[in-house]
Amino acid sequence: MKAKKLIIGMSLAGALLLGGCSNKSSNSSSTKVKHVGVLQVVQHPSLDKAYTGFKKGLKESGYVEGKNLKIDYQNAQNNQDNLKSMSEKLVNDKSDLILGIATPAAQSVATATPKIPTVVTAVTDLKAAKLVKSDQKPGGNVTGTTDMVPIDKQIDLLLSIVPKAKTIGIMYNAGESNSKIQADLAVKALKKAGVKVLIKTANTTNDVQQVTETLANSTDGIYVPTDNTFSSAAALSGKIVKEKKIPLVAGSTDHVKLGGLATIGIDYELLGEQTGKMAAKILDGKAKPETMPVQKAKSLKLYVNKDMAKALGIDPNSIKAPK
Template identity: 25%
Template sequence: MSIRFKYILIGFSILIFFGFIVFEFCRPKSSLPLVAIANWGPHSSLDETVRGIKEGLEAKGFKENETISLKISSVNFDPSLIPQMISNLRAYRPKVMVALSTPVAQVLKNSEKEVPIVFASITDPVEGGLIHHSEKSHENVTGSSDQQDLELFLSFAKDLLPKAQTVGILYSTGEANDFALVNLMEKAAQKAGLKVVAVPVDQSRDIPQRMHSFKDKVDFIYVGTSGTIQPALPTIVAAADRMNIPVFNADSEAVRKNQVLGSFGVTYYQVGRNAATMIIQLLEGKKISEIPPLYPSLQDHHGVVSKKRAEQFGILNLKNSPNITIIE
């Protein structure tokens, strides 16, 4: 071995050594327990979930930057960025990791086997492969579902549209959550005496064309919390308006903006509060096997109706009630 080659090896070893020192120095550190939140993207329902988590933690004394650290990251609905986001969050050595939406939770579950995982804003965690039984955690995974009572929703919709016979629903072929929603809707519709027209969507850019499948076939359209379908709500509403079809949304924010006729669904803020309860239990040392998944109660549901949209569809004499709000 030449002297020159030895010097090269020594120099390379020194670089590796100092590189390790720099990495250790720069790697995020905190004396406070850290909760990492992996978010699917900016949307009112997910934003409300995050708000519920933060306020739920604070209500029990876990104040951000005082007794706990929070690190929130998002991929802006780009599934290709999920592994990188999770890798970055894991570098902070969190005590608990929170996954918002099925695509994020599925990747996190498959890549993290040690840190406790709390999912949130997921309709059917069993269908999504996150847990094996709806009432039990699995391995290092538990969470807070947003599974709404669709029988209550359809009753609400029929009160507004008593002549309705058929509901339309778009679903993403790439999301297990969406298949679960269609199954739940079909079961609820059968009990309500309604039919369902379910239209598959491979990619969000296909939605304008797929919306034509509802023309003259449905009396109203329901838009769920799908990571593919929900962000395209403005496109769905524009197409539905051209066909004079009312739209109901899972999230009430669109109703408050007079985008859609109504919403009767889960309060996402409460979904976040439920998740916060589980995070606190984990931070206090409770085993994840002792923390079953949580599902929305009847009290977690609330109806909202847009008066402007109601008048558009000839719906008059709207009345407020304890669990229904009319938006003027």
């Protein structure tokens, strides 16, 4: 009898122990390795910082590479064929979540999968890019952060630097939908101010030099939206405007650091961090893309390239953010 009781007691203890282990395992989702695919359209400072910030946001939310997170990073180097093949790779590898950095990459991923949760960043207008139904209610498998900047304030900033300007040039890649949206808004703001607009576009970085030289010889100032093609060649265009002594206001802070005068822009690392924290909530199962609103940058700041200002004969301290 005692032997029988002992066996029953051991069986119950074993069952409880196994039950406890089972509950512990089911509640420790953080120990399961999550596979995150990343597709970046091209390499340049703003997008690189967005990726750095994304990883930081994930880490701050408990997802650490080499522990419970594996990232497959792909860079298309602005090649459409690469975008397609890399998107398909990330989908076929059955990623738990995919990040698209910049509009072309985001659109390529969205085309490749209607199911895998996808977050995007450095996209100007998610609705116009047909990534979401609306910013408040995305409605599909895509959400993320927008890098839309205050175009009107950036134009006001440029006009405050050259108050007697008669013609302002705008240059961008017409093939980038996000750039076209911003350029149209800039044209509207300039026409409202009574300033003539001269527009030149470039399809590749090989065209940037000629376009910049043309505008530098024909205008009183230049505006460049957050454009991947021109950001990739910011140092080149910066050299030209410095020689011609033409102020250039760009959409992003990183572009200005390399080859512009000033901007009221976004910190792309902070924007990427926001995106990473959104992704973490999706990976945790606490949120779904279809009901997670698109987020805007939480902070904007005036940035002045002091070296460029001095080269143009402008006092850096005289450049102020418009009210």
